[in-house]
Amino acid sequence: MDLQPLALVVTVISGAFFLLFRNWRVTLIALSVQYLAVFSWMMAIWGLELAAVKLITGWMAVAILGATLRGSPADVDDDDTGILFKLFIFIILLLVGWSSGGDVGDWLNGVSEQAGFAGIVLIGTALLRLGFHTRALQIVFCLLFLLSGFELWYAVLDNSTLTAVLLGVSNLAIALVGAFLHVQEISGSSLTAE
Amino acid sequence: MSAPFLFILLPFLFSLAALSVSRWEKPLAAFGTVLPALLAWIAWNLPIGSPFNFGPWSPQIEPVMRIFGVGLRLGEGSRALLALVYGGVTLWSLAAHITRQEPRFILLQLVYISLLVGVLAVPGLVLAAVMILFSVLTGVVILTAEAPRATSVTGALGFMTFSTLAIPFLMMAAGLIPGLGGSPAELDAVLRPSIFLGLGFAFLLAVFPFYAWLPRLTEFNHPLRVAFVVGLMNIAVSVLGIVLVNSIVWLRESERLFAVLRFTGLLVVVTAGFWSAFQRDWGRQMGFSMLVENGLVLIALGSGLDTGIPLIGSLLLVRIPAYLVWGMGMALLREHSGSLDLAGLEGVGIRHPILGAATLAGHFSVVGFPLLAGFVPRISLIFTLGAVPEAIGIWAAMLGMAVGGLRTLSIVFLRPSKNVQAAETTGEDPLLQRFQQGLLVFGTLMLLVFGIFPQVYTAFVARFPLIFSQFAR
Numbered sequence: 269m270d271l272q273p274l275a276l277v278v279t280v281i282s283g284a285f286f287l288l289f290r291n292w293r294v295t296l297i298a299l300s301v302q303y304l305a306v307f308s309w310m311m312a313i314w315g316l317e318l319a320a321v322k323l324i325t326g327w328m329a330v331a332i333l334g335a336t337l338r339g340s341p342a343d344v345d346d347d348d349t350g351i352l353f354k355l356f357i358f359i360i361l362l363l364v365g366w367s368s369g370g371d372v373g374d375w376l377n378g379v380s381e382q383a384g385f386a387g388i389v390l391i392g393t394a395l396l397r398l399g400f401h402t403r404a405l406q407i408v409f410c411l412l413f414l415l416s417g418f419e420l421w422y423a424v425l426d427n428s429t430l431t432a433v434l435l436g437v438s439n440l441a442i443a444l445v446g447a448f449l450h451v452q453e454i455s456g457s458s459l460t461a462e
Numbered sequence: 463m464s465a466p467f468l469f470i471l472l473p474f475l476f477s478l479a480a481l482s483v484s485r486w487e488k489p490l491a492a493f494g495t496v497l498p499a500l501l502a503w504i505a506w507n508l509p510i511g512s513p514f515n516f517g518p519w520s521p522q523i524e525p526v527m528r529i530f531g532v533g534l535r536l537g538e539g540s541r542a543l544l545a546l547v548y549g550g551v552t553l554w555s556l557a558a559h560i561t562r563q564e565p566r567f568i569l570l571q572l573v574y575i576s577l578l579v580g581v582l583a584v585p586g587l588v589l590a591a592v593m594i595l596f597s598v599l600t601g602v603v604i605l606t607a608e609a610p611r612a613t614s615v616t617g618a619l620g621f622m623t624f625s626t627l628a629i630p631f632l633m634m635a636a637g638l639i640p641g642l643g644g645s646p647a648e649l650d651a652v653l654r655p656s657i658f659l660g661l662g663f664a665f666l667l668a669v670f671p672f673y674a675w676l677p678r679l680t681e682f683n684h685p686l687r688v689a690f691v692v693g694l695m696n697i698a699v700s701v702l703g704i705v706l707v708n709s710i711v712w713l714r715e716s717e718r719l720f721a722v723l724r725f726t727g728l729l730v731v732v733t734a735g736f737w738s739a740f741q742r743d744w745g746r747q748m749g750f751s752m753l754v755e756n757g758l759v760l761i762a763l764g765s766g767l768d769t770g771i772p773l774i775g776s777l778l779l780v781r782i783p784a785y786l787v788w789g790m791g792m793a794l795l796r797e798h799s800g801s802l803d804l805a806g807l808e809g810v811g812i813r814h815p816i817l818g819a820a821t822l823a824g825h826f827s828v829v830g831f832p833l834l835a836g837f838v839p840r841i842s843l844i845f846t847l848g849a850v851p852e853a854i855g856i857w858a859a860m861l862g863m864a865v866g867g868l869r870t871l872s873i874v875f876l877r878p879s880k881n882v883q884a885a886e887t888t889g890e891d892p893l894l895q896r897f898q899q900g901l902l903v904f905g906t907l908m909l910l911v912f913g914i915f916p917q918v919y920t921a922f923v924a925r926f927p928l929i930f931s932q933f934a935r
Contacts, residue, residue, distance in 0.1 A: 415630065
């Protein structure tokens with residue numbers, strides 16, 4: 269069964285939620301759903317075993333970030349951009365993705381038009397959201413989202429086990445460092461407030 | 463025993479084990495200072511890949527080690543670089559001890575440097591890119607692990623974001639490079655990996671216009687830590703870049719690439735040098751100086767491999783004592799004054815003459831002031847380039863940095879202090895102060911010796927190009 273159209277829809281929806289909503293719970297859910305979509309893209313290229321590495325490490329990264337935020341007293345939301353503006357730029361991003369998805373395939377031989385579109389949505393939403401935030405965890409969310417988009421494209425160029433494992437570990441390491449930075453940021457802010 | 467085990471795994475595993483032990487933190491950190499000194503001595507004196515005499519035995523350090531199916535390689539040609547980086551780490555560890563950094567910093571330094579050496583030892587650009595990412599993440603922890611400050615996180619986030627953005631570009635370039643030859647029919651295909659490589663290195667080396675994060679990092683974070691993390695990262699990335707250019711035929715033979723490198727370097731040097739003149743924070747001046755250094759490396763590489771590589775060797779070597787003295791001096795000044803804002807440093811050189819003079823010596827060495835270490839490599843580069851815009855750009859950047867340096871000098875030494883009381887209440891251990899002054903004087907003397915007698919590092923510069931014969935990718 270061809271899962272690509274469904275994966276594309278899921279990617280677009282997770283991208284929309286990731287960009288439009290500021291709440292960290294929604295963000296974490298969007299990140300988890302995005303890993304599921306990327307898993308289904310990668311399964312078609314890498315096979316179930318290797319694609320599962322991406323899914324599991326991605327969800328572990330989400331779990332680390334969720335656990336950090338759950339115990340954190342401070343609000344990590346530092347974005348006051350209007351939702352209508354974000355919706356407008358998301359629609360523009362979709363149009364760019366729709367029109368340029370095929371060009372990605374021309375640049376990176378083997379990337380399908382749909383995967384090209386999905387990658388643009390993931391990378392684009394991450395870069396846009398990166399511009400709205402300055403707090404450590406928000407930036408880490410964006411980096412994880414962005415790396416997923418690149419990994420979606422990179423999967424067709426390299427299907428070695430070592431690379432898949434290292435990329436998975438990289439995601440985990442980014443989440444761990446993000447958690448550490450969040451704790452430092454909170455401690456620093458509270459010291460400054462005192 | 464193999465060289466990758468000795469220079470990568472041993473310091474990495476030792477520091478990880480030491481970090482997990484909370485009891486003997488200080489003795490372990492002390493050993494963490496001795497270990498890189500030992501490794502630097504071994505790298506400089508013992509051959510790799512051929513036997514040497516050790517009493518009645520003739521042991522040999524093997525150049526290759528296999529781990530998880532990956533062959534790590536550090537051959538004879540890498541010895542000069544290994545001696546340089548481990549020598550640098552030793553000096554930084556000493557500086558960390560006497561500026562009272564926590565022992566964890568010294569151990570994290572070893573993790574960081576072993577990962578950076580790993581970048582150059584792994585086969586292929588994909589693994590190198592992943593190792594860079596791990597190094598960056600360790601660097602972020604080093605930068606933010608001092609006493610919690612929200613601003614230090616803000617500074618480090620830029621470093622983390624831009625360096626992480628580089629990784630996918632490097633990996634995609636690596637994915638596209640296999641199978642590409644140098645034939646004219648494939649020149650269109652060469653454009654794509656070139657763009658990806660260019661973007662990857664532009665993010666890592668903070669090339670214009672992706673460089674706003676670096677002055678912010680040096681403004682907000684601990685100067686000694688920033689000088690260590692960014693200084694060594696730039697050395698590793700520069701070496702990786704020149705290794706790539708040297709080992710990929712179509713890159714090495716591309717006239718356009720060298721023109722792009724020279725132009726990009728010129729852009730970085732001129733803009734960063736210009737902005738350096740207007741900074742009111744000494745930390746930000748250091749950030750812009752680091753950018754100028756990166757630009758100089760790009761220009762040197764753009765001048766051609768044969769002439770450029772020895773110049774890059776000397777540029778990278780003199781960087782270490784200069785940033786050590788500058789970073790350590792600024793760290794101590796920040797302790798005394800609370801910040802590196804020039805307004806708060808008025809007269810601090812009158813109260814602490816050795817500290818103020820040594821810090822300025824480090825700064826002016828990076829500027830390229832005559833008689834200091836940075837002068838000879840810069841002037842050699844300018845003479846090599848001749849009367850081209852790049853040479854004029856380097857003069858302009860040196861002028862911009864000199865203006866910034868002279869402004870700082872006038873504030874630190876010439877203006878009367880408004881805050882004499884604060885300086886006297888730090889209550890530091892006099893013995894520790896002696897050690898601090900001793901290391902600063904030693905660093906300044908190194909800068910003077912390197913500046914007046916550049917032949918002392920000729921042996922290093924002669925060995926430096928050998929790196930490229932061994933890191934064939």
